Amino acid sequence: MTTAAERPDAGPGSGHPGNGSAPTPSSRGEDADVFGLDQPGREAALLPELVDLTERHRDGCPEYDRILTALGVPRPAAASTTSDLPWLPVRLFKEHDLRSVPAEAVFRVLTSSGTTGASVSRIHLDRESAAAQTRQLSRTLRAVLGPRRLPMLMVDSASTARGGTSFSARGAGVLGMANFGRDHVYVLDEDDRPDPGAVAEFLRRHGDSPFLVFGFTFMVWRYLYEIARDHRFDLSNGVLVHSGGWKRLADRAVDNAEFRRRFAADTGLRRIHNYYGMVEQIGTVFLEGPSGGSLYCPDFADVIVREPGTWREQPVGEPGVIEVVSTLPRSYPGHVLLTEDVGVVHGVDDGDWPGKRFSVTGRLPRAEARGCGDTFSGPRNTGPSGGRP
Amino acid sequence: MTLVERLRGVFVQALDLGQDVEVEKLEYRGVDAWDSVGHMTLVAAVEDEFDVQLDTDQVIDMSSFKVAADMLKNLGVPEG
Numbered sequence: 148m149t150t151a152a153e154r155p156d157a158g159p160g161s162g163h164p165g166n167g168s169a170p171t172p173s174s175r176g177e178d179a180d181v182f183g184l185d186q187p188g189r190e191a192a193l194l195p196e197l198v199d200l201t202e203r204h205r206d207g208c209p210e211y212d213r214i215l216t217a218l219g220v221p222r223p224a225a226a227s228t229t230s231d232l233p234w235l236p237v238r239l240f241k242e243h244d245l246r247s248v249p250a251e252a253v254f255r256v257l258t259s260s261g262t263t264g265a266s267v268s269r270i271h272l273d274r275e276s277a278a279a280q281t282r283q284l285s286r287t288l289r290a291v292l293g294p295r296r297l298p299m300l301m302v303d304s305a306s307t308a309r310g311g312t313s314f315s316a317r318g319a320g321v322l323g324m325a326n327f328g329r330d331h332v333y334v335l336d337e338d339d340r341p342d343p344g345a346v347a348e349f350l351r352r353h354g355d356s357p358f359l360v361f362g363f364t365f366m367v368w369r370y371l372y373e374i375a376r377d378h379r380f381d382l383s384n385g386v387l388v389h390s391g392g393w394k395r396l397a398d399r400a401v402d403n404a405e406f407r408r409r410f411a412a413d414t415g416l417r418r419i420h421n422y423y424g425m426v427e428q429i430g431t432v433f434l435e436g437p438s439g440g441s442l443y444c445p446d447f448a449d450v451i452v453r454e455p456g457t458w459r460e461q462p463v464g465e466p467g468v469i470e471v472v473s474t475l476p477r478s479y480p481g482h483v484l485l486t487e488d489v490g491v492v493h494g495v496d497d498g499d500w501p502g503k504r505f506s507v508t509g510r511l512p513r514a515e516a517r518g519c520g521d522t523f524s525g526p527r528n529t530g531p532s533g534g535r536p
Numbered sequence: 537m538t539l540v541e542r543l544r545g546v547f548v549q550a551l552d553l554g555q556d557v558e559v560e561k562l563e564y565r566g567v568d569a570w571d572s573v574g575h576m577t578l579v580a581a582v583e584d585e586f587d588v589q590l591d592t593d594q595v596i597d598m599s600s601f602k603v604a605a606d607m608l609k610n611l612g613v614p615e616g
Binding site: 194329 | 565580589593597599
């Protein structure tokens with residue numbers, strides 16, 4: 148997963164889940180339903196919008212237009228499916244300031260953390276895009292949280308949320324999500340040590356009705372799971388939203404299934420939703436459905452898994468490189484992006500929610516992660532052929 | 537105190553605004569203090585002062601002093 152990418156803040160906060168009404172995993176408000184389109188309907192809705200966006204970005208971003216011209220993409224792009232649309236490797240945002248609005252219209256510039264030594268992506272949002280991403284993220288999470296802001300347990304420290312310098316990416320993620328809850332309590336104290344007393348007090352006050360738990364996956368496991376198990380905390384009214392990938396849990400032999408199984412068995416926490424997203428497509432998150440194990444696309448987005456090397460779309464069940472498409476990026480050409488993540492589509496229109504359901508299984512090796520200059524030479528540069536897990 | 541006066545007090549206190557700030561014209565990110573962190577503080581302070589619970593959309597929409605004042609009126613807070 149793209150570290151740090153999960154950064155849902157940009158507009159004024161977004162609140163969430165609130166009081167009594169138990170947000171059943173499938174509860175969807177009328178206008179709030181962003182998990183409604185089946186695959187044919189999604190394709191029909193997205194294709195013209197994405198073609199228009201491609202034109203818009205070519206008009207507004209000369210670098211992007213140069214890349215597409217070099218690739219021989221006509222105007223408008225000839226695409227009979229979304230998978231025909233030209234994509235940009237996500238790394239391009241680390242190497243170029245790509246935006247489709249004038250500098251004076253830029254409201255915020257978001258950055259990713261990247262891993263050690265890596266350069267960061269810079270994502271330019273105008274007011275409209277900043278507001279849209281916040282709103283759509285909120286609509287997405289509402290599918291599992293309900294419309295109200297729930298009491299919120301943050302599996303992190305308050306100092307991180309305030310923007311401690313050493314954890315800025317984590318802090319941004321925590322902060323963005325904090326807006327979805329109320330009465331925040333932090334699981335870690337100021338020195339990043341677990342504070343079981345704080346959790347116990349939170350549960351005494353809020354544990355009898357739905358509450359929200361948020362954290363990065365490895366933090367949730369390492370801190371919340373372990374202290375909840377050891378102190379026999381009852382988390383059965385919790386709704387956990389987490390992200391960040393499994394790499395740091397691999398040495399503990401914890402994968403998604405084990406994570407869910409042990410939380411349920413040892414703490415009663417069953418409503419668990421992992422999500423996948425990146426700063427380069429801020430506001431778009433792919434959310435794990437209620438039954439677990441698969442990520443789903445909100446109606447304004449989709450994923451396409453491609454075979455490394457040929458870059459053809461893989462059939463269901465075959466792993467490959469994940470491309471993400473979304474209609475949210477309007478102020479920068481990030482609507483069709485080839486990620487550096489590897490994943491697999493498990494099925495189409497056959498799960499908790501309509502559309503594709505998929506998993507992220509790892510990252511492409513960094514080996515060929517080298518820059519491409521203005522003479523963009525196509526997706527070959529984004530990864531070695533053979534990123535299969 | 538009128539709603540607007542009370543709300544002005546909430547803004548000044550929650551965001552620690554100086555005297556030179558035109559509070560009633562303030563917009564999200566119009567001052568350094570009204571960033572994401574400040575917004576959370578502000579929302580909590582508004583909820584406390586007016587005894588209301590804002591839901592998701594209201595928190596998102598609260599992008600200026602004026603919007604906040606209108607929202608509170610719509611929630612039934614008396615203007616007087």
